[in-house]
Amino acid sequence: DIQMTQSPSSLSASVGDRVIITCRASQSISRDLNWYQQKPGKAPKVLIYAASTLQSGVPSRFSGSGSGTDFTLTISSLQPEDFATYYCQQSYSSPRTFGQGTKVEIK
Amino acid sequence: QVQLQQWGAGLLKPSETLSLTCTVYGGSFSGYYWSWIRQPPGKGLEWIGEINHSGSTSYNPSLKSRVTITLDTSKNQFSLKLSSVTAADTAVYYCARRSVVVTAPGKYNYYMDVWGKGTTVTVSS
Numbered sequence: 123d124i125q126m127t128q129s130p131s132s133l134s135a136s137v138g139d140r141v142i143i144t145c146r147a148s149q150s151i152s153r154d155l156n157w158y159q160q161k162p163g164k165a166p167k168v169l170i171y172a173a174s175t176l177q178s179g180v181p182s183r184f185s186g187s188g189s190g191t192d193f194t195l196t197i198s199s200l201q202p203e204d205f206a207t208y209y210c211q212q213s214y215s216s217p218r219t220f221g222q223g224t225k226v227e228i229k
Numbered sequence: 230q231v232q233l234q235q236w237g238a239g240l241l242k243p244s245e246t247l248s249l250t251c252t253v254y255g256g257s258f259s260g261y262y263w264s265w266i267r268q269p270p271g272k273g274l275e276w277i278g279e280i281n282h283s284g285s286t287s288y289n290p291s292l293k294s295r296v297t298i299t300l301d302t303s304k305n306q307f308s309l310k311l312s313s314v315t316a317a318d319t320a321v322y323y324c325a326r327r328s329v330v331v332t333a334p335g336k337y338n339y340y341m342d343v344w345g346k347g348t349t350v351t352v353s354s
Contacts (some may be wrong), residue, residue, distance in 0.1 A: 130353055152336070153338070154338050172332050220275070
């Protein structure tokens with residue numbers, strides 16, 4: 123199985139801050155990397171697929187980059203509704219594994 | 230707009246079989262893969278497996294011996310069965326649609342773009 127490791131596991135930030143979350147794969151996954159946002163008690167929601175393509179309806183303050191083994195999710199200016207847990211997920215091979223999550227909390 | 234509505238038993242005893250069903254409303258059933266994902270309390274997401282409209286399946290090897298995913302195209306439904314459950318199977322179970330995008334000639338990216346609301350399953354004696 124491909125292991126996905128996110129960092130940090132949690133972070134505290136203020137509204138307006140730029141936030142960067144990283145995701146590392148245990149082997150090259152090309153650009154087969156997706157990012158999801160999950161709020162408490164809700165199902166995950168896809169933000170970015172194929173490493174950098176913004177899902178329809180997702181605000182442009184979210185962006186993704188990377189290829190191979192190293193990827194980043196950037197929130198350019200954190201908004202109150204962005205406080206949530208973020209997961210990366212590889213779709214390069216089965217089983218389709220997720221990172222452990224990064225919880226973004228209010229400072 | 231595609232919606233997934235899921236249901237099933239929420240409380241099981243050890244050794245019983247978990248059974249959940251997800252119905253697809255408002256969109257095409259064919260042409261997609263349909264997935265199950267779970268999330269233990271306070272933990273991350275685990276992919277369980279998936280099935281396409283033709284019945285082709287793929288399972289997480291960690292659960293493969295206990296998992297069966299089936300579909301009923303006449304009802305736009307797909308189902309999950311997990312046998313011999315233990316407390317470790319306590320989780321919120323989600324159904325989801327897997328979409329595909331072509332990223333290069335012969336290369337595809339798969340992502341889950343529509344999710345059910347989740348069903349909490351508790352295994353306790």
